[in-house]
Amino acid sequence: MHNQNPTEATAMTEPNPEQQSRQEAGAPAPLAAAAEQPPAPRRDRDVGELELRGLRAFYGGNEAVKGIDLPFKANDVTAIIGPSGCGKSTMVRCINRMHEEIAGARAEGEVLLDGLDLYDSRIDIVAVRRAVGMVFQKPNPFPTMSVLDNVTAGLRLTGASRGEMDDRARQALVGAGLWEEVKNRLKSPGVGLSGGQQQRLCIARALAVEPEVLLMDEPCSALDPVATLKIEELIAELKQRVTIVIVTHNMQQAARVADTTVFMLDGELVEVGPTEKLFTTPDDDRTEQYVTGKFG
Amino acid sequence: MADGSHALLLDRGNLKRRNRVNRVVEIGSSIGAVIAVAVLVIVVGSVVLKGAGALSWHFLTTPSGLFGDTSGGMANALVGTLVIVAIAAAIAIPVGILVAIYTTEFASSRFAHPIGFVLDVLNGVPTIITGIFVYGLLVAGNKPSGFAGSVALAIVMLPIVARTAQEVLTLVPATLKEAAHALGIARWRTILRITVPTAAGGLITGSLLAVARAAGETAPLLLCNFIFAQGVLTDPGEGLASIPLFIFQSSESPSPEAHTQAWAAALVLIAFVLVLNVVARAFYARSRKRMGA
Numbered sequence: 001m002h003n004q005n006p007t008e009a010t011a012m013t014e015p016n017p018e019q020q021s022r023q024e025a026g027a028p029a030p031l032a033a034a035a036e037q038p039p040a041p042r043r044d045r046d047v048g049e050l051e052l053r054g055l056r057a058f059y060g061g062n063e064a065v066k067g068i069d070l071p072f073k074a075n076d077v078t079a080i081i082g083p084s085g086c087g088k089s090t091m092v093r094c095i096n097r098m099h100e101e102i103a104g105a106r107a108e109g110e111v112l113l114d115g116l117d118l119y120d121s122r123i124d125i126v127a128v129r130r131a132v133g134m135v136f137q138k139p140n141p142f143p144t145m146s147v148l149d150n151v152t153a154g155l156r157l158t159g160a161s162r163g164e165m166d167d168r169a170r171q172a173l174v175g176a177g178l179w180e181e182v183k184n185r186l187k188s189p190g191v192g193l194s195g196g197q198q199q200r201l202c203i204a205r206a207l208a209v210e211p212e213v214l215l216m217d218e219p220c221s222a223l224d225p226v227a228t229l230k231i232e233e234l235i236a237e238l239k240q241r242v243t244i245v246i247v248t249h250n251m252q253q254a255a256r257v258a259d260t261t262v263f264m265l266d267g268e269l270v271e272v273g274p275t276e277k278l279f280t281t282p283d284d285d286r287t288e289q290y291v292t293g294k295f296g
Numbered sequence: 297m298a299d300g301s302h303a304l305l306l307d308r309g310n311l312k313r314r315n316r317v318n319r320v321v322e323i324g325s326s327i328g329a330v331i332a333v334a335v336l337v338i339v340v341g342s343v344v345l346k347g348a349g350a351l352s353w354h355f356l357t358t359p360s361g362l363f364g365d366t367s368g369g370m371a372n373a374l375v376g377t378l379v380i381v382a383i384a385a386a387i388a389i390p391v392g393i394l395v396a397i398y399t400t401e402f403a404s405s406r407f408a409h410p411i412g413f414v415l416d417v418l419n420g421v422p423t424i425i426t427g428i429f430v431y432g433l434l435v436a437g438n439k440p441s442g443f444a445g446s447v448a449l450a451i452v453m454l455p456i457v458a459r460t461a462q463e464v465l466t467l468v469p470a471t472l473k474e475a476a477h478a479l480g481i482a483r484w485r486t487i488l489r490i491t492v493p494t495a496a497g498g499l500i501t502g503s504l505l506a507v508a509r510a511a512g513e514t515a516p517l518l519l520c521n522f523i524f525a526q527g528v529l530t531d532p533g534e535g536l537a538s539i540p541l542f543i544f545q546s547s548e549s550p551s552p553e554a555h556t557q558a559w560a561a562a563l564v565l566i567a568f569v570l571v572l573n574v575v576a577r578a579f580y581a582r583s584r585k586r587m588g589a
Contacts, residue, residue: 101477103404129480136478140471143586144493153489154479202475209479 047114048074048212048243050095055109057090057099064090066267067109072213072260077235077244079258079275081251083296087267088247092215095245096132097125113212130154133206133242134215138222139198141190141205148186150201154209168208175241176204177234196227203234207242214238216246220253232257251291255279263287343566347559355560359528360542366553370561372528376536380442380521381511383532384449388510389503391450392457393492400465401487412462419455426451427519440523442536448516453506460505464498465491467587497583504576508569514540539565 050072057065065087072078080088093099094107097118111118118128141150151169160168173179178200182193190201199219206214216235220228235244235257248254254261254275261275263284271278271287282288290296354369361368395415399408430448434441468491476486492499517538524535539561546558 096478098474098478101474126480126482129478134478136471136475138471140469140475142472142475142490142494144490144496153476154481205475205479 049112049114050074050213050243050245051110051112052091052095053110053112055091055094055107055111057087057094057107058105059090059102060104064267065094065107068269070262070269070272072243072245074243075239076259077239077246077257078260078262079254080245080247080262080264081249081254081290082264082270083290084249086264088264089217091264092217092245092247095213095215096134097128098134130209131211132213132215133209133211134217135199135202135206135219137218139195139202141193141198141201143189143191145190146187147182147190147193147201150190151204151208153205168210169204172204172208175207175238176200177230177237178204194227196223196230199223199227199231200234203231203238207238211242214242214244216244218247218249221249228253251279263290265290340566340570343559343562346556347561347563350556350560351563355557356564360526360537362526366551366557368526370539370542370557370564372524372526372537373539373542373561374564375528375530376442376524377511377539379530379532380445380449380517380536380538381507383443383446384453384510385503385507387446387450388453388506389457392454392502392506393461393499395454395458396461396465397487397492399462401483401491412459415455415458418451419459422515423448423452423513424515424519427516430516431519435520440521440535442521442524442529442532442534442538445517445521445536445538446532448520449510449513452513452516453510456506456509457502460502461495461499464495464502464583467498467584468494469587494587495583497579497581497586501576501580501583504572504579508572508576511568511572512540512565514544517541518544 052068052070055065055068055070056063068091080092082088090099095111095118097107099105099107107119109119113131116123118132142153145153148166148169151172152165155165155168170179173182178197181197182201185192190198193201199222203214203219220231223231232253235246238244239259246254246257258275260272261278262272263270263278263282263286265286271282271284273283278287279291282291352369356369356374357371358369359372360370395411399411403411426448430444430451434444434447438444472490472494473486476490477483481489517540521535521538522541524537524541526537529536543558543561543565546554546561549555
């Protein structure tokens, strides 16, 4: 994976060249400067291509995902919709290999990130989790940590220096649209924030390790409409930087945020297409019935 | 129609009997609760009544006198108990927490359940048996020592620490571990940086309860640490005085002054245990709140 993506690989181990030149230029407060500008698109269009090939997922003998082939375009937001229990969460959890954390669960098939199979035996699971970030249904900041420590929690492994970590944390908080709200309370507990802020904190935590793909498993289901709107606006900005896959129960949300929408039923992929087409002129009868509220 | 509903409303059937049973159960369980509280109040009350008079700064800071001499105090017993229990805690708390981490984080349920059962059995072993075991292991052929007492008390503490730690570690929300895994944080790091700190309050609770229990244990000390000097000693290689044995010996003495001293020492012990229990509760409440958040 790193071979395919040299910029990402170096970013994890060495100081970012961009960052370095900024410091050499003698900018008085590079951190503050970074904080005030909106995050720039930081990668080429062709990095972050994700593709599922013949993906099957099992819980013991029960097959939850039944052979899915599906490409995800880089810098696109793809929404996965479908009724409860259709396997959409399971499928997404196969992408960062969280599925196999459950006892008795396993997956078959390939998950290709920029052409490299994430299930390849040469790939460490830690590297998979850094390349593919995840945001969960309920905001889950670490309760013993401050706002800042929450964001840097995933960075500590890399041996980054304190200053470097703070810098990345600030960029991540800016990226998650949370910087202005928390810049004066970075040291206070993360769980002291509101629900919506906590979820954006979790997004910042995932962004801090600079993943190529961001998985969001019903990220707004525990939030009020205002907080939901903020997250949706954020998703639109973040797609410049990461490939986003969002599982949602809410069809309006899919229609608002997604470029491509995927409809799943009983572990199978029923239809995939541009969001507008899927919601207005779907090819499959089952899709039409679902998006028009006949079942689900 | 109206007649029908009246019949339904007025039909008492066995309601009378059910109300009576309800009353009996309510009164019976209330009496049970009152008895439980009353026992504690009577025990603590009588200890305070009989011991408070002899309690003084002099009593707390002077070592006990030789046989029958009641001009001394309990300083040696106080220090001895602190040393013995501290060593026991230093052995039992880390081991107990590690056992709990193993069973909650690593072991499959095939191993975790038997370990839980073994801990319960160990908790039920009479402490005199633990005392005899450690006597055979460390004292026979050697000499009684504070350290042998500590080992015996550590065995008493271990299941208490491990069981409560297990309980709180399973309360740590799975979503937190999931979040850590999704960030690519290694398992051991997740345990050290996320799981254990989140459960810290509960782990402290279990440890304090175990300390409180060990501080009052008498049987193991009678077997493992029964010869001690009257001076204030801190070397666990030697026999050390302890509060339970001070109470035991003073109450065996024919002198009424010694009896009063036994009550005073009992008051010190019970105050220590009560304070530990209250502090433990506070930590537990804090921990639960944190995990609920």
